[in-house]
Amino acid sequence: MKPIKTLKALVGIFLIVGLLNEDVGALSQAKNFAGKYTWVNGRQMYFEQYGKGRPVVFLHGGAGSIDQSFSQQIPNFAKTHHIIAIEQIGHGHTPDANIPFAYRQMAEDTAALLRQLNIQNADIVGWSDGGNLALLIARFHPDLVRRLVVSGANSRLVGLEPSEIKRISESAPEELADRLGLSSKVAYAEMSPDGGDHWPQVAKKIWDLWLTPVVLTPEDLAAIQAPTLVAAGDTDVIPIDHTVEIYQSLPHARLLVLPNTGHDTFNSAATTFNPIILSFIDTP
Numbered sequence: 001m002k003p004i005k006t007l008k009a010l011v012g013i014f015l016i017v018g019l020l021n022e023d024v025g026a027l028s029q030a031k032n033f034a035g036k037y038t039w040v041n042g043r044q045m046y047f048e049q050y051g052k053g054r055p056v057v058f059l060h061g062g063a064g065s066i067d068q069s070f071s072q073q074i075p076n077f078a079k080t081h082h083i084i085a086i087e088q089i090g091h092g093h094t095p096d097a098n099i100p101f102a103y104r105q106m107a108e109d110t111a112a113l114l115r116q117l118n119i120q121n122a123d124i125v126g127w128s129d130g131g132n133l134a135l136l137i138a139r140f141h142p143d144l145v146r147r148l149v150v151s152g153a154n155s156r157l158v159g160l161e162p163s164e165i166k167r168i169s170e171s172a173p174e175e176l177a178d179r180l181g182l183s184s185k186v187a188y189a190e191m192s193p194d195g196g197d198h199w200p201q202v203a204k205k206i207w208d209l210w211l212t213p214v215v216l217t218p219e220d221l222a223a224i225q226a227p228t229l230v231a232a233g234d235t236d237v238i239p240i241d242h243t244v245e246i247y248q249s250l251p252h253a254r255l256l257v258l259p260n261t262g263h264d265t266f267n268s269a270a271t272t273f274n275p276i277i278l279s280f281i282d283t284p
Contacts, residue, residue: 051078059130065092173200233261
């Protein structure tokens with residue numbers, strides 16, 4: 001079993017504060033100039049670009065958007081990097097399509113969009129479902145990836161009892177939409193070109209996606225050669241032992257468990273997490 005490596009080279013970074021003093025509203029103010037649509041695999045996808053430098057791709061969490069996932073990263077990272085942030089089918093500003101949500105399809109859509117933009121050898125930062133996609137892209141499109149940062153990722157279905165899985169799979173779309181909370185409903189209505197009434201249908205597809213039995217096999221993870229920072233909160237909804245399992249399956253990985261932090265690492269632990277991410281991806 002691979003031992004857990006400490007982030008000795010990054011320990012001093014935990015003392016860095018104040019990186020996020022700038023108004024995160026800068027991201028929203030710039031959106032009208034940065035946001036674009038393009039056709040990918042016969043469907044429209046929304047993406048945003050900011051800054052110049054080595055490319056960094058941001059992949060949002062499930063049921064979320066660019067703003068909801070990375071408003072505390074993009075304005076600062078764009079000072080020194082070319083940021084590409086992508087919203088998946090049925091998420092954020094990207095319209096839904098008449099297909100189920102599937103991690104592999106989302107990864108293929110993302111890879112195709114990056115190739116349209118002539119992006120290669122990028123650092124990919126993914127949260128939750130976005131972390132799953134980052135790992136899939138590194139597995140099946142290694143030329144697109146330089147380094148990975150994933151937080152709250154899962155390689156298989158974890159944390160749910162069989163009875164709960166059955167109940168979710170049989171629940172009505174409206175009930176599943178309620179389980180995602182009012183804030184998700186409001187954010188979707190504000191951003192989606194499909195309108196708020198479509199939210200229950202998207203919520204149903206999101207929950208079905210989350211019930212995917214296997215996202216990546218241990219053999220898939222072992223084939224990923226990109227250096228990877230595997231992160232999680234110490235009270236993450238993804239069990240810590242599963243995060244460690246992912247870390248131990250990757251050939252070139254480091255593990256970071258953020259203290260006093262849940263699943264929402266990019267927002268609730270941004271002052272700690274951001275300088276660690278930047279140090280990791282900027283290491284020669």
